[in-house]
Amino acid sequence: MKILMAAMGLEIGGAETHIVELTRELLRRGHEVTVASNGGVYEEDIVKAGARHVKVPMHKRNPFLMAKSLFLLWRLIRKERPDVVHAHARIPAFLCGILKKFMDFPFVTTAHWVFSTDGALRSLTNWGDRTVAVSEDIKKYLMDSYGVPEARISVTVNGIDTEKFSPELTGEAFRAEQNIPADAPVVVHVSRLDESRADAAAGLVRISQRLSSRVPGVVIVIVGDGGKLEELRARAEEANLKIGRRCVILTGSRTDINNVCAAADAFVGVSRAALEAMACGKLCVLAGNEGCMGLFDEDKLEKCKAENFCCRGGAKLTDDALLDDVTTALTLPLEETERLAQVSRRVAVEEYSVSRMAEDALAAYAAVQPGDRVVLSGYYGFHNAGDEAILGELVGSVRRLSPGAEITVLSKDPKGTAAAHGCRAIPRFSPFKILRAVCRCELLISGGGSLFQDSTSTRSLLYYTGILALAQKLGKRTYLYANGVGPVTRESNRRLVRRVVEAADAVTLRDPDSLEELRRMGCEREDILVTADPVFNLPLPDPKRAREILDGAGVDGPYVVASLRPCDVPEGYFENLAKALDLIAQKYKVRVVFVAMQPKRDEPVSWDVSDMMETDATVLSGDFTPQELMGVIGRAQAVLSMRLHALIFAARTATPALGFVYDPKVASYLALLHQPSAGSGDMDSGAVANAVGVILDHREELSARLEETCRDLTRAAAENDVILKALLDVK
Numbered sequence: 001m002k003i004l005m006a007a008m009g010l011e012i013g014g015a016e017t018h019i020v021e022l023t024r025e026l027l028r029r030g031h032e033v034t035v036a037s038n039g040g041v042y043e044e045d046i047v048k049a050g051a052r053h054v055k056v057p058m059h060k061r062n063p064f065l066m067a068k069s070l071f072l073l074w075r076l077i078r079k080e081r082p083d084v085v086h087a088h089a090r091i092p093a094f095l096c097g098i099l100k101k102f103m104d105f106p107f108v109t110t111a112h113w114v115f116s117t118d119g120a121l122r123s124l125t126n127w128g129d130r131t132v133a134v135s136e137d138i139k140k141y142l143m144d145s146y147g148v149p150e151a152r153i154s155v156t157v158n159g160i161d162t163e164k165f166s167p168e169l170t171g172e173a174f175r176a177e178q179n180i181p182a183d184a185p186v187v188v189h190v191s192r193l194d195e196s197r198a199d200a201a202a203g204l205v206r207i208s209q210r211l212s213s214r215v216p217g218v219v220i221v222i223v224g225d226g227g228k229l230e231e232l233r234a235r236a237e238e239a240n241l242k243i244g245r246r247c248v249i250l251t252g253s254r255t256d257i258n259n260v261c262a263a264a265d266a267f268v269g270v271s272r273a274a275l276e277a278m279a280c281g282k283l284c285v286l287a288g289n290e291g292c293m294g295l296f297d298e299d300k301l302e303k304c305k306a307e308n309f310c311c312r313g314g315a316k317l318t319d320d321a322l323l324d325d326v327t328t329a330l331t332l333p334l335e336e337t338e339r340l341a342q343v344s345r346r347v348a349v350e351e352y353s354v355s356r357m358a359e360d361a362l363a364a365y366a367a368v369q370p371g372d373r374v375v376l377s378g379y380y381g382f383h384n385a386g387d388e389a390i391l392g393e394l395v396g397s398v399r400r401l402s403p404g405a406e407i408t409v410l411s412k413d414p415k416g417t418a419a420a421h422g423c424r425a426i427p428r429f430s431p432f433k434i435l436r437a438v439c440r441c442e443l444l445i446s447g448g449g450s451l452f453q454d455s456t457s458t459r460s461l462l463y464y465t466g467i468l469a470l471a472q473k474l475g476k477r478t479y480l481y482a483n484g485v486g487p488v489t490r491e492s493n494r495r496l497v498r499r500v501v502e503a504a505d506a507v508t509l510r511d512p513d514s515l516e517e518l519r520r521m522g523c524e525r526e527d528i529l530v531t532a533d534p535v536f537n538l539p540l541p542d543p544k545r546a547r548e549i550l551d552g553a554g555v556d557g558p559y560v561v562a563s564l565r566p567c568d569v570p571e572g573y574f575e576n577l578a579k580a581l582d583l584i585a586q587k588y589k590v591r592v593v594f595v596a597m598q599p600k601r602d603e604p605v606s607w608d609v610s611d612m613m614e615t616d617a618t619v620l621s622g623d624f625t626p627q628e629l630m631g632v633i634g635r636a637q638a639v640l641s642m643r644l645h646a647l648i649f650a651a652r653t654a655t656p657a658l659g660f661v662y663d664p665k666v667a668s669y670l671a672l673l674h675q676p677s678a679g680s681g682d683m684d685s686g687a688v689a690n691a692v693g694v695i696l697d698h699r700e701e702l703s704a705r706l707e708e709t710c711r712d713l714t715r716a717a718a719e720n721d722v723i724l725k726a727l728l729d730v731k
Contacts, residue, residue, distance in 0.1 A: 386645025
């Protein structure tokens with residue numbers, strides 16, 4: 001690949017070293033790398049390694065320099081035509097983001113740190129088509145502060161060259177260069193000496209006199225450049241005069257950090273610099289502007305990994321704490337010193353390899369390469385848990401099969417859909433945007449769900465068939481994906497459905513009854529495949545999260561789930577349902593928990609029925625994900641549902657259910673799942689309560705049978721992706 005790295009500069013710093021090591025590894029693997037930056041001490045290193053460097057002054061928020069950089073980047077990208085542009089830091093990402101709008105190149109960014117989001121600074125940030133975060137807490141920061149969808153973020157490590165940074169190095173040459181006695185205890189600190197990075201360096205200077213009293217002959221070496229260097233150098237000279245010898249040494253910028261670390265007995269710092277010292281087998285005191293965590297040991301590893309060894313959320317750095325930690329590191333018994341040195345080296349080698357960092361970058365590059373343009377049409381953006389679960393599975397399938405695919409969803413809530421699924425979304429009733437998306441796409445997928453029916457209204461059927469007809473007229477591949485068909489009563493509507501079905505490139509249906517309905521419409525094509533609802537392919541939910549939701553709602557004992565929806569029912573239906581739920585709650589000692597699959601529509605009827613009940617019940621209110629609702633359903637003793645996907649969620653979690661048939665699709669799936677029906681007419685309170693009693697009495701047996709049925713349906717649902725793969729492979 002031809003890769004363009006865009007960075008502020010190549011001076012001493014963790015992000016800069018990350019870029020250098022990543023560049024070296026990518027070059028070693030045969031890729032061509034150009035680095036655009038303001039240059040610095042590492043420029044010579046990357047050129048020697050085989051990369052090209054182009055000077056672009058992206059190191060300051062100066063309007064003149066940014067305009068100049070924009071022009072230089074535009075000229076470079078137009079000439080070189082890189083396969084991917086990889087920006088590091090806010091200014092390069094902002095400038096590349098502007099050019100991306102006009103030049104449309106694959107664009108990746110790496111987030112090395114957290115930035116201020118105040119005022120205009122927020123608008124200076126662009127996170128590209130995909131973002132690589134160097135720690136889990138930075139990933140969370142991107143999601144919380146900038147709304148970057150989780151699906152667009154991957155987490156990497158600050159990879160360390162563990163051959164370059166090795167316990168085999170002696171550090172003798174550096175000690176000789178600086179006239180440091182061979183037996184002198186040495187403390188090393190490496191960082192960019194700016195306002196946002198220099199707290200630990202300043203602390204070391206301040207404690208130098210007290211440390212020298214505790215550890216005679218100690219030498220403190222501070223490596224780095226920046227705005228605070230001269231101030232620290234002046235303070236160091238004052239400290240050395242008081243101590244009476246050269247105790248604190250400031251070297252300025254250096255590129256041979258491995259040799260400096262090799263000379264250390266203990267290292268003080270954070271992030272990449274700390275990991276480099278650990279790779280050399282050095283004891284490391286974690287301390288920086290974000291806080292301090294003291295002397296590193298294995299019990300701190302998980303927390304350190306989560307925040308990239310930066311001490312975010314750690315205790316506030318104080319001179320007394322720093323003095324105690326450094327003194328401890330320098331005065332430990334030899335056996336303990338050797339143990340901690342081995343721990344440091346092992347962590348660096350096993351957890352922070354350059355190879356892992358390069359693999360993560362290459363995966364991000366692959367994910368943004370131009371691929372199929374796919375448009376998804378369905379009942380999306382209405383916050384219906386079933387349809388959102390289908391969309392989540394469909395988006396995931398497209399990404400697995402075509403990592404670089406550009407996915408556009410026609411949505412009632414484009415902003416919410418984009419945030420939830422990490423893809424492009426446009427308003428489902430915007431004719432010009434829909435026309436443009438369909439014109440640009442190679443494949444239009446319609447489904448799943450019950451899109452082809454006119455029992456709700458003819459208007460919705462005309463919408464979905466119209467989108468398909470448009471794509472087919474424009475010569476696009478079309479796929480009817482795990483659809484439910486029917487009822488379609490009007491003859492003109494039946495002709496419309498038959499026409500788009502026969503013209504589609506592929507058709508899969510989620511149940512046999514849908515196929516029978518198409519046959520009755522006169523559809524004769526023989527390649528229609530009956531599969532299953534895509535939700536059967538979703539991973540099982542996290543039971544801990546479900547428990548948290550239930551605890552938050554005050555549900556601490558056994559319960560049954562009721563999932564209702566507004567629809568035409570006989571008079572007194574819901575009153576009798578409330579009586580049935582009371583009988584169930586009283587007789588079987590369970591709480592009734594109402595789960596709204598589409599909150600805006602389902603919560604009002606849930607509250608109405610709850611208010612009619614004599615026993616206390618819980619209406620689960622909140623904006624829950626499909627996986628979270630599936631988790632709540634999965635912990636229930638039984639499910640009573642008018643909603644099809646509540647029944648499917650129950651089956652996916654092997655929870656026995658009773659269905660209320662308000663629509664033929666519910667009856668069809670109850671038959672597939674071998675689950676009982678409460679019928680479609682009047683509500684018989686006693687019969688419903690008795691049916692739930694049978695379920696509860698035979699729950700274990702019914703659950704085992706459901707697991708077996710679900711396995712078959714999961715295999716059938718996988719066939720949807722087999723068809724999808726074939727369509728995506730067509731070029």
